[in-house]
Amino acid sequence: MANKIPNRQAICDTLMEHAKTDKNIVVLCSDSRGSASLTKFAEAFPEQFVETGIAEQDLVSIAAGLASCGKKAFAASPACFLTTRSYEQGKVDCAYSNTNVTLIGISGGVSYGALGMSHHSAQDIAAMSAIPNMRVYLPSDRFQTKCLIEALLQDEKPAYVRVGRNPVEDVYTSENTPFTMGKAVWLREGSDIAIIACGEMVRPALDAAALLKEQGIEATVLDMYCVKPLDTEAIIKAAQGAKAVLTVEEHSPFGGLGSMVSQVVGANCPRKVVNLALPDAPVITGTSKEVFAHYGLDAKGISETAAGLVK
Amino acid sequence: MENRELELKSWQLRQDIVDIIMAGKGGHIGGDMSVLNTLLVLYQKHLRITPETTNDPNRDRFVLSKGHAMEAYYAVLADCGFLSLEDIKARFSQFGSPYIGHPNNKLNGIEMNSGSLGHGLPVCVGMALAGKMDQRDYRVYTVMGDGELAEGSVWEGAMSASHYKLDNLCAVVDRNRLQISGTTEEVMTQDSQEERWAAFGWHVLSIDGNSIDALDKAFTEAKAFKGKPTVIIANTTKGYGSPVMENKAGWHHHLPNAEEYQQITKDFAERKAALENGK
Known part of the structure; x- marks a missing residue:
């Protein structure tokens, strides 16, 4: 793998870059500064860093209180704890009170591989998306992560961002990262199948499209980093231009990207939609790479499912 | 405003609360009555905020962490000119109304x-931290119920407030000793609150929370105390002001019937008259 910089590191670098001039940026961690790659931030900007201890509910409420007083609060904690242990704080103190808090779920999905279901966040998209006034983003690589964090610094609304633990292969480059807030990125256009992916599933989806091309199958690939609000226009356009739609996500099969895309396609331009996701069960023990391969969430698995759909 | 005038005012506000509840056909009347004097003293004598400075x-x-005591909060906010009492009475709990049964920050x-209980204190920790970061001298206040103290998140907030030595933060516990299912001691033991808060590193004041003088003195003392956050255990009476509802768990959320309403109104008027006559 060429890239050694995980998305969480890109978040820290971006926040450090802006914290020098924007003293309202405050980062909060729940004994998670190391896991979140935020140790450097805490060392460089101790006056803009708040440690809450292993207390995720406190983490999110404190972030909301800071935000209500004009701070741009970024609360980072493992996605599994942040979105379930402090779900209500996200709902009431961030979304309902409309505070400028960005919840950063680190080591999301099955990043913690062999640590078991307590450490997996396979329900965060469903949970966070169901909260009114909560936006949900899963950036696909380090370049897009930077663009996303910079866009979030420009507004004053709550959001949830999920990133994984390990470096992922780049989708974009430092010179070329097309990014418009709330708009999916068209990585590829093809008339046979539309593959819509989010987060760390985007790179394998793109690689799958290359494998499909070798078989004479042309795929559209959409990077739907903006899961909520969803870019419905792009989904409709992609579905209309293809025979079938395949969604790919590191999430439970319920209430995630696949469910949302199915609703949009079903209501606007009915096509067959198949959802590639984690199972509704504790996932098999392994590294995230092994887990993805097992459930067909790698380039090979995605291309096989896609090929089966258009044949 | 002098404390004697506040005493008189409190009886008018109790009547306003009952009228709001009657108009909305329900409300958390018991806790409204126990917490009213705390809110009244805070807003009239200690909080530096006016309807014109809500964005300052x-x-x-x-x-208001015990958000269900909203009718008491409405009465005080209206009395201080933030909201219109007539508008609240006309629309409380009505279809499409902004006047809901818990705090709504779309209202001035x-x-x-x-x-949801157990949120106010940790949110106030964030507000107090922001004040320290920006070197502003504002103070931060929250009011919790005693039943609410069973929420673990209260103690996460208590822990971080003392860790960060937030002496610009003052929490009040409305210790009325009753919750929806019965006495706090039956539901989940809450005695020795003074020791619990002290153990968490707080400056603790335990007072007669029905007394306007005692509340005023406690808030003044909290303001002067440096190095630790202050908690005021306000020992109050649920349903305070009328024997019809005092110390009755069933009045946690209740709509008085016509007879009860009349008696409560009479009791409030008599208490007020007694004060006016210097009794």
């Missing part, structure tokens, strides 16, 4: 939404 970065902050003067 230097304003004092208040979060309300900082944060609450309703």
